[in-house]
Amino acid sequence: MTIRTLLDSGADNAVALTAPDRPAMTYAALRRHVDSVGRQLAGNGLGPSDRVAIVLPNGPEMASAFMAVAAYMSAAPLNPAYKESEYAFYLEDLAPKLVIVEAESENPVRAAASALSIPVVEAVVGDNDPAGAFRLFEAEANATPAGADNEALVLHTSGTTSRPKVVPLMQRNIMASARNITASLELTDSDHCLNIMPLFHIHGLIAVLATSMSKGASVCCTGGFNALKFLDQARDEKISWYSGVPTMHQAILLRAKRQADAAKGLGLRLIRSSSASLPPAVFEELNDVFECPVIEAYGMTEAAHQMTSNPLGNGKQKAGFVGIATSPEVCIMDQEGNRLTGDAEGEVCIRGDNVTPGYENNPAANESSFTSGWFRTGDQGFFDGDDYLKITGRLKEIINRGGEKVSPLEVDNVLMEHPAVQQVVTFAVADRMLGEEIGAAVVLADGGELDAAGLRAYAETHLAKFKIPKHIVFLDEIPKGATGKLQRIGLAQKLRLED
Numbered sequence: 001m002t003i004r005t006l007l008d009s010g011a012d013n014a015v016a017l018t019a020p021d022r023p024a025m026t027y028a029a030l031r032r033h034v035d036s037v038g039r040q041l042a043g044n045g046l047g048p049s050d051r052v053a054i055v056l057p058n059g060p061e062m063a064s065a066f067m068a069v070a071a072y073m074s075a076a077p078l079n080p081a082y083k084e085s086e087y088a089f090y091l092e093d094l095a096p097k098l099v100i101v102e103a104e105s106e107n108p109v110r111a112a113a114s115a116l117s118i119p120v121v122e123a124v125v126g127d128n129d130p131a132g133a134f135r136l137f138e139a140e141a142n143a144t145p146a147g148a149d150n151e152a153l154v155l156h157t158s159g160t161t162s163r164p165k166v167v168p169l170m171q172r173n174i175m176a177s178a179r180n181i182t183a184s185l186e187l188t189d190s191d192h193c194l195n196i197m198p199l200f201h202i203h204g205l206i207a208v209l210a211t212s213m214s215k216g217a218s219v220c221c222t223g224g225f226n227a228l229k230f231l232d233q234a235r236d237e238k239i240s241w242y243s244g245v246p247t248m249h250q251a252i253l254l255r256a257k258r259q260a261d262a263a264k265g266l267g268l269r270l271i272r273s274s275s276a277s278l279p280p281a282v283f284e285e286l287n288d289v290f291e292c293p294v295i296e297a298y299g300m301t302e303a304a305h306q307m308t309s310n311p312l313g314n315g316k317q318k319a320g321f322v323g324i325a326t327s328p329e330v331c332i333m334d335q336e337g338n339r340l341t342g343d344a345e346g347e348v349c350i351r352g353d354n355v356t357p358g359y360e361n362n363p364a365a366n367e368s369s370f371t372s373g374w375f376r377t378g379d380q381g382f383f384d385g386d387d388y389l390k391i392t393g394r395l396k397e398i399i400n401r402g403g404e405k406v407s408p409l410e411v412d413n414v415l416m417e418h419p420a421v422q423q424v425v426t427f428a429v430a431d432r433m434l435g436e437e438i439g440a441a442v443v444l445a446d447g448g449e450l451d452a453a454g455l456r457a458y459a460e461t462h463l464a465k466f467k468i469p470k471h472i473v474f475l476d477e478i479p480k481g482a483t484g485k486l487q488r489i490g491l492a493q494k495l496r497l498e499d
Contacts, residue, residue: 001175002145002146002171003067003071003146003152003174004145006175006178007030007031007034007067007071009189009215009216010026010027010217011027014027014216015027016030016213017064017130017131018060018131018192018220019059019131019132019221020222020233022060024218025060025132029130033068034068034071038068038071038145039142040135040139041073042141042143043139044137045097046072046073047073048073048144048147048150050074050096051073051094051095051096051154052069052075052097052098052100053076053091053094053109053118054075054076054077054100054200055077055078055087055100055105055109056100056101057223058198059223060132061102061123061134062077062221063199063209063221065123066199066205066209067210070146070171070174071145071146072144072145074146074151074168075154076096077153077155077205078109080107080109082108083108084108084109084111088115090156091109091112091118093156094166097119098120099119099121100121100136101120101123102122103122103123105122121136123135123136131221148170148175149170149171151168151170151171153169153174153304154166154169155201155301157301165360165365166359166360166361166362167359168357169301170357172353173304173353173354173355176304176353176354177211177305177306178214179214179327180326180328181211181309182215184311184326185241185272185312187212187217189216189217190217191212191240191241192220192237192239193208193212193218193220193240194219194220194222195208195209195220195222195242196230196243197244197245199221200482201482201483202300202304202305203243203245203299203305204243207305207306220237220239225244227252227254231252231259231263234266234268235265239268240267240268240269241270241272242271243271244484245275245483246273246276246277247276247423247484247485248484249273249278253282253285253289254422254446256289256290257289260289263290264289264290268290270292270293270295271290271292271294271295272294272295273286273295273297274305274306275299275483277409277412278294278319281416294317295323296309296319296321296323297326298389298391300377301356302355302356303350303352303355303356303375305354306354307326307328307354308322308323308389310322310323310388321388322388322390323388324386324389325387325389327353328350328355329350329351329352330348330349330350330389332347332349332382333346333347337372337374342383345380345382348377348379348380348381349375350377351375356375378394379394380393380394380395391409392407392410393407393410397427397488397489399427399428399437400428400435401436401438401466402434402466406466408426408427408488410463411440414462415440415455415459417462418450418458419445420444421442422443422444423486424441424442425486425491426469426488427439427491429470429471429497430498431470437471438467438468438471439470439473439492440455440472441473441491442472443474455472456469473495473497479494
């Protein structure tokens, strides 16, 4: 299967894409649109081995542009909020043959592309076009959809501690991941998802969009996440599920708890969480407020998103665990590459059809990241007696306090249980005596009253003394990355806590 053939799953008159205040796009229309865009690109000399950068705002055109480009060549979606210098880096690294932008866009990607002699084309939407319809060029030529071994999507790693690495994903990688997620969530063609994830990120592109399309289901493509509008959008669209990162769920809960009847009235079949660890306290609140299963999954770009997921069955979800393996093989290894058994803690490693063949032009990274065919995720964790995986932290984020290793996730989860705490992220702070000390950035709940001494006193009843944060900073908002994930690495510098 390929991106193009998965689109054949939807019935001709079934809805594929919706958007607020726009006519819906059916599967028949989506297939025509994807093939037309493929011919337009072919008419301008592009083929299956070429890359096309997509710089569009979140919404139906971004969704359909990804599906169309990925069906015929390789899509390189980029964050539309980047600065010109950032675009210059990514475009030079990716070497796309074309950049797609919004009509009349003044995005700085134009200047960056011009400096690199990369053509730019506008996606022009007609007055009465359905959600997702646009035109690039008038000229068309015969086009052949990409094959299973062609590259379909190329993204960069986050690059929080080093130069971002290029991650190519083949058609077969994406198809394998879509199958895995579909099975985990038991999706059918009657499901309708509200997409709140950015579509330049693997989570939204695969877990929401490609997965839904593979079952002939539908997606509402919003202009981006807006916690104030979420309940109204979900009600108006009659959605059956949504997927987000923990910070999004927390923001939704702030409103949903005040409108409990409206939240329960949505009748959601499930809520999915991925891309960062979901605090157990948030898991329980979501479950209580929306009265539906909360499915925490574990994914990363190099795996075309999902690797493990909590099963959907009633009562089979474990708070604080990211579930069982969902088709790719998952094991725990020590530093020397030996597979560990039982509940031993070590590095989470994966292999399977969804895993990238390797980083582009980076033999050093490939050598350190692959061991005997297994990809080393950089995450630390263990399996419990039921084969549920628990992530205990990123190896690069583990705090080394004078030789004592502290998992920031463990501290997060304890502090989150305090009733006055709305959000917390624990991180390392450089220390002259111990090498690293423990810091915590905290956002209080509405009406919450708490000081650093009170939070430390609470922590002391749940944590060993060496795990108690020395540095506690109360903030209105914790800095986040482009996809809404809280950023541990570099937070001490941002908050000027480094010695």
